[in-house]
């Protein structure tokens with residue numbers, strides 16, 4: 022029997038948890054959602070649970086239950102902090118867990134984001150990454166006022182011109198990540214020489230213009246930040262259908278998906294592999310993680326009760342793009358191992374409430390998986406790429422320079 | 432009536448990509464590893480400094496069309512490293528230089544409001560206005576702003592950011608778990624701003640931060656820059672650090688406040704300054720000489736001269752005389768990505784001054800560069816330096832200094848351990864932090 026591949030676990034952090042009524046739970050630290058202490062405690066708890074990484078949600082606009090633009094609700098958590106800054110604030114107070122904030126590609130500058138995530142990688146000594154979100158139109162575009170993009174409503178999602186628009190936004194996100202990645206490589210690892218004899222701090226032949234010219238922007242480079250410790254920090258993307266899968270297949274190291282069951286997961290993994298081949302990355306590792314919303318309790322009945330109580334407080338059953346699980350840690354472990362065999366490398370778990378379900382993951386689920394020999398009992402690597410079994414990539418420009426030199430030598 | 436003794440404000444500037452940073456010294460550490468930032472920030476906090484300061488440049492400098500390689504190259508992202516420093520310090524203010532040309536107000540306001548929350552009220556924003564097309568090549572907005580528009584954009588940018596900070600008042604979130612009401616009313620953070628530069632609307636998504644707005648710094652020296660500072664900034668970062676220039680600048684900038692309805696104490700004047708300590712004044716002077724020669728190698732002297740002459744001088748000997756060719760007139764094409772180049776407004780006159788200096792003092796080109804590029808340095812024993820700094824502040828050459836050590840990461844240690852206690856003994860510098868926010872350290876009011 023071939024040994025089971027390692028199972029990877031990420032934790033998705035957002036406000037007081039993923040259930041809209043989570044903030045009303047007795048243990049919810051609702052008054053502290055904008056405090057550094059709160060985020061530090063959550064990530065430190067995830068690190069005690071030996072999880073691979075945390076993701077931190079973000080959006081440019083105010084949280085909303087509407088697809089495009091703010092809503093009028095007063096009964097949900099509203100207001101948040103920039104996710105990259107939260108990750109950086111937590112980095113020095115943790116040592117092994119990966120930190121993966123969300124960034125929004127549509128309106129921000131790839132140059133700024135590239136140097137921010139490179140710096141996150143420095144302040145965390147090799148644990149940085151990002152989750153890229155494509156830009157959207159309407160209300161989000163109005164916050165920046167630099168371009169007119171029509172708003173998109175759920176009802177219009179299947180209309181051909183809307184599909185075309187969404188495809189464009191994701192193509193732009195792919196260019197965006199391309200720029201971010203090229204900038205990470207724009208310094209070779211050994212570019213800094215500090216050669217006192219010649220007075221040179223860097224070998225400028227090892228700094229590279231990226232000269233990206235695309236449909237939406239052009240960027241010259243090089244970055245102002247030296248190549249980050251991981252070489253290429255982790256790039257991740259969430260997708261629900263072919264268009265975002267294609268972005269993931271072209272540019273990501275990890276794609277989060279939302280299957281309903283193991284068969285669905287198998288189908289999605291297959292589709293991503295096809296896109297990966299089409300993108301010429303068939304020989305590279307692209308991990309597929311399934312997203313799950315989790316309610317955990319000591320008994321299945323208690324977990325179901327918790328979910329029902331929260332739904333009742335919220336006034337409606339929780340709507341979710343991801344499958345919702347309510348059960349014991351043991352039951353969740355069974356499900357994860359079952360789905361894993363569909364080709365998933367891991368899971369990104371969205372705790373319904375914090376801290377209750379977060380601790381259900383770090384203290385309950387992790388122990389269950391460990392007792393079945395299915396999860397690490399100690400961190401085995403110092404970098405996030407290392408935890409995920411991803412090698413430190415060669416620098417594209419160093420490789421090109423070496424090739425030119427050897428040709429010249431012939 | 433004798434005036435009350437002023438309290439001095441001090442800040443630590445992380446040594447940057449200028450030739451003042453000596454990277455060749457055996458004691459010089461990493462310019463990018465986080466441990467260097469932790470070291471300097473902790474030294475500053477141990478010394479009860481007001482804040483830590485980061486400069487910024489968004490394109491690597493070039494000279495003669497090639498990346499400038501003689502000085503430090505590379506630096507971290509400002510927001511990210513400041514947020515991380517917030518985790519390893521408690522009270523120290525965190526000041527970041529962020530450009531108003533290559534950013535957008537909504538994003539910058541989110542980032543500063545977030546930094547202010549994550550540091551419990553310690554954020555400051557140094558608004559700078561570099562606007563060149565060279566830097567613009569790194570940005571999707573691309574680049575180019577007419578020179579005369581840069582402060583107009585900066586002013587509009589800052590006012591737009593203020594509207595965003597002020598779009599939350601601080602009482603919107605009630606978060607009543609029993610009733611289920613999180614917001615007092617729907618629609619918090621609503622804003623709509625329309626002017627020639629920015630046309631934006633929506634709801635800001637960061638609730639009001641501890642300081643309300645970050646402390647605003649300005650660094651720019653033209654008349655437009657000074658007006659911008661006098662109208663809008665809480666503090667100004669200047670290059671005028673000699674006693675006479677400092678006093679003149681101080682009087683000028685404070686004198687501009689009244690027409691904006693502001694009081695002199697509402698703008699803190701903080702020039703950049705370097706320092707060299709020794710057991711005796713003589714020893715400090717000797718060390719300063721060595722450091723100046725480390726800062727201005729022969730190659731660096733040639734590059735400096737090229738910026739002034741605006742032409743290739745690579746065939747000249749830095750240890751020989753000042754070049755006899757005349758500088759090239761017109762736009763400076765030799766050096767890109769540097770704010771200092773604009774200092775040489777009248778090239779021919781400056782070259783003439785260099786020649787006169789060289790003849791009068793029998794100085795080589797390198798020695799001339801060493802002499803003319805030397806900024807104010809406090810050089811002496813700890814007692815001398817403490818006394819001098821205090822005299823500058825009490826006699827209104829400044830309200831304090833942003834100190835730029837010449838070595839990373841340990842360059843502030845001796846100052847913290849030797850000079851600061853003397854200032855504390857004199858009662859002119861805090862012995863303990865009395866407030867938690869940067870506004871409190873600087874004696875600034877909370878915005879209304």
Ligand SMILES: Cc1cc2nc3c(=O)[nH]c(=O)nc-3n(C[C@H](O)[C@H](O)[C@H](O)COP(=O)(O)O)c2cc1C
Pocket residue numbers: 485486487488528530558559560561562650651652653654655656657668669670703770
């Ligand atoms: C003390 C001082 C520090 C400055 N630091 C920076 C900096 O870190 N980054 C930057 O882009 N510009 C910096 N500048 C440049 C100014 O923002 C401004 O673009 C420049 O001084 C030209 O404006 P002015 O004509 O008003 O002086 C600095 C200027 C001064 C005087």
